[in-house]
Amino acid sequence: MPVPSPDCENYLRRHLANPFLVLELAPKAGRSELERQGAKLLAMLAAGLAAAGTYATPLGPRERTAEMVREALAELRDPARRLVHEWWAHGLAGRIPTPRRRFPPPPE
Amino acid sequence: MGTMMHVGIDLGTTNSAMASFDGTTLAVVPNALGEMLTPSVVRVDARSTFLVGRRAFRFLETDPANTRGEFKRLMGTAERLGFEAAGKDFLPEELSAHVLGSLLADAEAALGYRPAAAVISTPALFELPQNHATMTAGRLAGLSEVTLIQEPIASAIAAGWRADAEGLWLVYDLGGGTLDVSLLETRDGWLRVVDHGGDNFLGGKDFDNVLTDWAAARLAEETGLPPLSRSNPGHRRALGKLKAACEQAKIDLSRLERTAVVCAEVFSDPAGHPVDADVPVTRQELEGLVSPLLERSLGVCRTLLERNRLSAEAVGRVVFVGGPTLMPALRERVGALFGGRVAEGIDPMTIVARGAALYAATVGLEARPPSQEEAIPTGMVLRVEHPAVTVDTEPFVVGRFLPAQGEEVPLSVQIARLDGGFTSDEAEVSAEGAFVVQVRLERHRQNRFRVSAFGRRRREVALRTPELAIVHGVSIADPPLARSIGVARSDDTVLTYFDKGTPLPARRMAIHRTVQRVPAGSLDDALAIPVVQGEFSRAHLNRLIGTLQIRGGRLKRDLPAGSRVEVTLQLDRSGQLHARADLPEVGESFEDVAHVLVPSASPEILEKELGTAQQRVAAAQRRGFAQANPALVRTMNGAADLLAEARAGLEAARGGDADAAARVHRLLLDLNGALDEAEAELDWPTLQSEADQEIETALYWVGAFGSPAEKQLCESALAAAAEARQHRDAAALDRQIRVLSSLRHAAFSRDPSSVFQVFDWYLGHAGEATDPRQAQALFEKGRKAADRGDETALREINRRLDDLFPGSAEDRQRSFGSGVR
Numbered sequence: 001m002p003v004p005s006p007d008c009e010n011y012l013r014r015h016l017a018n019p020f021l022v023l024e025l026a027p028k029a030g031r032s033e034l035e036r037q038g039a040k041l042l043a044m045l046a047a048g049l050a051a052a053g054t055y056a057t058p059l060g061p062r063e064r065t066a067e068m069v070r071e072a073l074a075e076l077r078d079p080a081r082r083l084v085h086e087w088w089a090h091g092l093a094g095r096i097p098t099p100r101r102r103f104p105p106p107p108e
Numbered sequence: 109m110g111t112m113m114h115v116g117i118d119l120g121t122t123n124s125a126m127a128s129f130d131g132t133t134l135a136v137v138p139n140a141l142g143e144m145l146t147p148s149v150v151r152v153d154a155r156s157t158f159l160v161g162r163r164a165f166r167f168l169e170t171d172p173a174n175t176r177g178e179f180k181r182l183m184g185t186a187e188r189l190g191f192e193a194a195g196k197d198f199l200p201e202e203l204s205a206h207v208l209g210s211l212l213a214d215a216e217a218a219l220g221y222r223p224a225a226a227v228i229s230t231p232a233l234f235e236l237p238q239n240h241a242t243m244t245a246g247r248l249a250g251l252s253e254v255t256l257i258q259e260p261i262a263s264a265i266a267a268g269w270r271a272d273a274e275g276l277w278l279v280y281d282l283g284g285g286t287l288d289v290s291l292l293e294t295r296d297g298w299l300r301v302v303d304h305g306g307d308n309f310l311g312g313k314d315f316d317n318v319l320t321d322w323a324a325a326r327l328a329e330e331t332g333l334p335p336l337s338r339s340n341p342g343h344r345r346a347l348g349k350l351k352a353a354c355e356q357a358k359i360d361l362s363r364l365e366r367t368a369v370v371c372a373e374v375f376s377d378p379a380g381h382p383v384d385a386d387v388p389v390t391r392q393e394l395e396g397l398v399s400p401l402l403e404r405s406l407g408v409c410r411t412l413l414e415r416n417r418l419s420a421e422a423v424g425r426v427v428f429v430g431g432p433t434l435m436p437a438l439r440e441r442v443g444a445l446f447g448g449r450v451a452e453g454i455d456p457m458t459i460v461a462r463g464a465a466l467y468a469a470t471v472g473l474e475a476r477p478p479s480q481e482e483a484i485p486t487g488m489v490l491r492v493e494h495p496a497v498t499v500d501t502e503p504f505v506v507g508r509f510l511p512a513q514g515e516e517v518p519l520s521v522q523i524a525r526l527d528g529g530f531t532s533d534e535a536e537v538s539a540e541g542a543f544v545v546q547v548r549l550e551r552h553r554q555n556r557f558r559v560s561a562f563g564r565r566r567r568e569v570a571l572r573t574p575e576l577a578i579v580h581g582v583s584i585a586d587p588p589l590a591r592s593i594g595v596a597r598s599d600d601t602v603l604t605y606f607d608k609g610t611p612l613p614a615r616r617m618a619i620h621r622t623v624q625r626v627p628a629g630s631l632d633d634a635l636a637i638p639v640v641q642g643e644f645s646r647a648h649l650n651r652l653i654g655t656l657q658i659r660g661g662r663l664k665r666d667l668p669a670g671s672r673v674e675v676t677l678q679l680d681r682s683g684q685l686h687a688r689a690d691l692p693e694v695g696e697s698f699e700d701v702a703h704v705l706v707p708s709a710s711p712e713i714l715e716k717e718l719g720t721a722q723q724r725v726a727a728a729q730r731r732g733f734a735q736a737n738p739a740l741v742r743t744m745n746g747a748a749d750l751l752a753e754a755r756a757g758l759e760a761a762r763g764g765d766a767d768a769a770a771r772v773h774r775l776l777l778d779l780n781g782a783l784d785e786a787e788a789e790l791d792w793p794t795l796q797s798e799a800d801q802e803i804e805t806a807l808y809w810v811g812a813f814g815s816p817a818e819k820q821l822c823e824s825a826l827a828a829a830a831e832a833r834q835h836r837d838a839a840a841l842d843r844q845i846r847v848l849s850s851l852r853h854a855a856f857s858r859d860p861s862s863v864f865q866v867f868d869w870y871l872g873h874a875g876e877a878t879d880p881r882q883a884q885a886l887f888e889k890g891r892k893a894a895d896r897g898d899e900t901a902l903r904e905i906n907r908r909l910d911d912l913f914p915g916s917a918e919d920r921q922r923s924f925g926s927g928v929r
Contacts, residue, residue: 006619006672006929010603013618035298036500040544043493043506049542067615074611077300 016057019072019082020089022064024055027086031077038073042066112577113219115226115475116262116464117211119204119242121180121311122284122431124148125461126211126226128219129469131554131579134266136458139214144458146210150203151175154193160210169349178313179203181285183245184237185770201241205248212249215475224477225253227468229262229460231286231306237653255473259283259429260290262463264299267427267451276302276422278412280442281429281460282405285311289408291416291423298499301609305412309771310404312432318397319354319389320347323369326387333377339759346375350385357389362434366390395437402441409445420446427451429459469579472496487570488515490559497579501549505576507559509541517541518561518569526556526575534562549580589614593685595675596638596647598623599915600923605677608643617676620928622658623914625879626667630660635667635927637675637689644781648922651777655924656687658698667694669879670911673928711761714772718754721779725751728786740789743782750779788838795838799829799845806848806855813858814851822851863902864894870909877912886912 020027023037044052045066054061076082114129115137123145126137139146141162151164151174159167167175173192179200182189188197208228216222230242239256246254260279268277274294281288290304317338324347328335336343336350353371360367369389373382413420426446433439433456443450468475489510495503509517521543524531530548537543549555556577561569589612594604597620605616626633635658642650656675658667674690688699725747732740754775760768788795803826810822825847832840856862867890870883877883886905893901914920914929 006621010618031295031298032500036503039495039498039500040504040506043495043504044542044544046493047491047506047508047542049506049508049538050540065615067613070611071614074609077298078609 015088016059016062017068017072018088019075019085021057022055022068022072023076027089034073034076038069041069045069112469112472113223113475114465114468114473115215115223116257116461116466116468117208117226117228118259118262118458118460118464119180119208119228119230119245120148120283120460121178121286122148122313123457124207124211125458126215127458127461127465128215128475129462129465131469131577134462134465136461137211137215137218139210140217144455146207146214147177148180148204148207149175149177150179150206152191152194152196152198156194156196158206160206169345169352172345172348176203178285182770183234183241184239199241201245202248204242204245208245208249208251212251219475221477222250223475224251225255225468225473225475226251227255227257227262227464227471227473229259229464230256231259231281231283231288234258252477253473255468255471257464257467258290258301259460260288260292260304261299261301262460262467263427263429264290264292264294264463265466266459266463267425267454268294268299275424276418277425277427278409278423278446279427279429280405280409280433282432282438283311283430284313284432285309287311287405287408289405289412291412291418303412303416305408305415307404307408309774310401310408312430314401315358315398315432315435316351316355318401319358319369319394320351322393322397323350323354323385323387323389327374327383327385330387331377331383333383336375339763341763343375349374353385358394358435361389361391361394362436364391391437398435398437402438405438406441406445409442423449425449425451427454427459428456431457466497470495470497487572487574488512488518488561490561490571490573492559492573492576494576494578496577498549499580501551501580502546503549503578505545505547505557505559505578507543507545509537509561511541516563518563520562520566521545522560522562523547523557524560525550526558537561547578549578551580554579589679591641592643593639593641593653593677593679594650595620595677595928596640596650596652596923596926597914597929598920598923598926599929600647600919602640602644602647602650606679613678613680615676615678617674620673620675621911622667622669622671622673622927623878623911623920623929624927625669625882626658626660626663628660628663628665628667633660634658636925637673637687637928638924638926639677639685639687640924644784646784647924647926652924654685654687654700656689656698656700658689658691658927662698663694663696665694667691668882670882670908675928711758711769714754714758714761714769714776717776718751718758718772721754721776721783722751724783724787725779728783728790731790732786735790737789740786743786747779747782747786750775750782754779792836792838795841795845796833799833799841802845802848802852803829806852809852809855809859812855814855818851818855822848825851860899863899863906866906867894867902867909870906870913873913876916877909878914879912883909883912 023034023041025034025037041052053064055064075085112131116127118125125145128135128137136144138144139161143162146161147165149161149164149168151159151167153174164175168177174194176189179189182200183204185200188199189203190197212222226246228242228246230239242256243254259281263279263281264277277292277294279290279292286306287310288304288306291302293300293302324336336347338347349371350369353369357367357369367389369385369387371385374385376382423446426442426449428439428450439450490507491510492505492507494505505523507521511517518537520534520536522532522534523545529550532545532547535543535545547557554577556575559571559574559576561571563569589606589608589610592604592608593606594602596602603618605618606614622635624635626635637656637658638652639654639656640647640650641653644650671691671693674692676688678686688697690697725744729741729744732744754772757768757772757775761772806822810818814822825844829841829844832844871887874883874887886909890902890905893905920926
């Protein structure tokens, strides 16, 4: 029997919410970096800052919510789950657009 | 900005307590009698006057018809508790609201105002309906904002507040009615719940009950009268009196070697003469009586460790919570299991309330009600966001200016610590009026900061709320979900939305398809989306916590089978569940707070379920003998013990003990889970044969049409299946069968003739379609597409037909009548 499409869509949805993507962190990020970035994003979302409202994925920008940030933090605090997400994030790494530079480079 | 005040409440089964935290001092709030604990007891007299706490407790044994305790055990059920003299009855949360009201009045006396917001603790194993009831109790008591925290987390926060201990902790919380054992990990100052286990029906009261039964038997021996029995409603009052005396004896035996259960006029003999109790009891006797209960609690600890592949040596610290943990034998036996590594010097009776107050600080829950008298501050509105408590010594502060009309957004800001120890660089304010500044904290204390904003020519701009405070200390992760939550699908599988351990609040959307047609305007037709909680992959083994109904009466046009349904489940910090189903094809939305009542089974239903379980146990035992499987026979003997326990509970339930009914319900769920595992073991030969068949078919199709990657995956699955066979791991073998099946499907779909074969399959099973009319229409189209050899069109028709064949009717019925896949 054919594979039902809702499962495919649900599967894709989960992988585009990879915690490293949501937090905009590299898979090698340490624990304190993770916590600090999470707290920063939560504060920015609470203050309604536009920059925190989306994150980049290989299929274009996606909406980011406080729940997603909290869940991403919880996932990466668990060493076993983090390992799985690291594996996926490595696979996705080459396909994530480079984040915009916040400031122009200094004039030469 | 003034000092914030945070309030935490331990709403216990037997006693409740409240603590306050102002960022520096953590204190337990005494009640009007100067006690740290308030009994969770409510009395309603003939004039409908409420008495709460110690004054009500005094009537518990003498007037049980108008005095109620232990109602926390019934939270989330529809059980109404009656008060004879007043002729009224109340839900457990309504009675809990009175206990909370009493605590809040005590806080008003101590703090000078009645708290408007508080954190209330609930057992880790409380599920959504019970959490919902606790929230309701808080609101009924007048709290405008209530946040819940799981008790073990609260205890750990309180125990670790001044200790920078790294590693694993175990919180052993034995309350009046429940045992919670939680495994927590502290790393880099962050506290995380690794896992928890427990028994919702093992508590200090069970210790009292075994002592009461023993004392009743001794009393019967002495008097020659029949023993008092809990299954006899006529003995309730006498047992209540005896139980109170036993509780006192148990407490005395924590410091004495011997005492007596003393109670005047327990009951009257047939001649009407009062009978007194004076039964001597030694600590050794008590320890012998409670030994099986202690062993049961140690079993919970061991299971938790085994499940996490840990030894007791890995646990660095054990924290005791709850009055019953003061019993020397308990501390000794649990302590011995963990090599004596016990956190000492923390009052186990108030530790939860203290932790809850500290947690109130981490979530920034201000207890002080907004004052009407304070002068309205002037200046530009600044909204600042930052963690209230953090382990990070250099956290970020994010701010956003909200200028009134005519006000100009400042150009830069600077944040300085009030003790003068830190001043940030001047940070630019962005075009949207926001800034992000990193500040530095002094460790283990409250750090107060002032934000200065500057406009053109560096002129300072007045701000309405320029100060903020951040406490440096142990931080905790958001409260994790105790059990996974998902939607039951028509094929008896579960689509998990939130895994166990997901931090709250959480929100997730997933796509489903309907499996039946719902005619517009039909009052009889409804499509069920059952929401279940549990860890089983088969839906029917989990607990139904709510059902979202898509009713035909609300539809403006027919909803055909196979329609897309976008289901969103949202859980708040307290575990309240909101469910929404969007139907984009008909432009309708169905929203509901899932009805969150614990199934309150009547003794008749319980008996029926027990009968079914008994038959399953007997059948499994027979099959175990036939297959010469001694391990399984032993497991089934254990199941038979559970059955016997459930039968005994059923007797008490018939005597009007609603608590016993809930316990039987829980035992039945555990029993069914164990039976399911046993049946899986018995079905092992069938599973092996299925595996052989799947391997053969998969090898054919993947070999013929599979891609190189699929062939490689097939090899890995075959190796994993062989390993699963070697270890007799049914779940692992089942997983590999599924993997092979997926690979087979993928390869099969590459066979040019597959699309025609699939269509033939549907034609051959036309009678099983959920929407015959739609199926017939698709068959017509399919035949035409097949005649003209249009594979693309036929593939799409097959996809739509797939939605009409959602699994067997039995599966759907077992899966709580789910109407989605």
